Amino acid sequence: MKLTGLRLDARLGIREIDNDHAALSRMIAEIGKLLHNQNYFDDIRDKAVRLFRFADEHFTREDTMMDALPYTKYAGHIDTHKKLHMSFLSQIAGMSNCAPNSRDVVLKYTQILSDILDEMVSTDRDMVNILIAEGVLQTSH
Numbered sequence: 001m002k003l004t005g006l007r008l009d010a011r012l013g014i015r016e017i018d019n020d021h022a023a024l025s026r027m028i029a030e031i032g033k034l035l036h037n038q039n040y041f042d043d044i045r046d047k048a049v050r051l052f053r054f055a056d057e058h059f060t061r062e063d064t065m066m067d068a069l070p071y072t073k074y075a076g077h078i079d080t081h082k083k084l085h086m087s088f089l090s091q092i093a094g095m096s097n098c099a100p101n102s103r104d105v106v107l108k109y110t111q112i113l114s115d116i117l118d119e120m121v122s123t124d125r126d127m128v129n130i131l132i133a134e135g136v137l138q139t140s141h
């Protein structure tokens with residue numbers, strides 16, 4: 001499983017967004033690490049809730065950034081954020097409701113959270129590529 005940090009190819013070249021995605025990736029990796037000690041189940045839930053809140057803050061930051069740019073797919077991207085928000089919420093709610101010390105269940109949710117992050121990054125990559133193609137953005141790669 002790729003739970004050790006943001007992959008190099010996941011970087012988009014926009015520092016603020018990359019920093020947020022890297023922080024989200026670290027938070028998911030921390031949840032994964034806690035699986036090694038089953039007594040930390042409450043910590044896992046706390047970290048999962050913090051992850052959800054941070055993801056939400058990230059969406060708000062991105063929404064504000066996109067609002068300031070002439071981004072033609074803005075409405076669709078906001079819809080994707082709302083969908084991802086719901087995905088995070090339902091997965092974290094599911095994680096919070098599962099039986100304490102059920103390592104396999106948390107492992108499954110950790111993988112799902114990692115997959116949601118991949119989807120977030122790929123949506124943002126589409127945005128960056130469009131902004132570059134339209135001459136709005138220039139990135140370092």
Ligand SMILES: [Fe+2]
Nearest residue numbers: 017062120124
């Ligand atoms: Fe993002």
Ligand SMILES: [Fe+2]
Nearest residue numbers: 062120123124
């Ligand atoms: Fe986004």
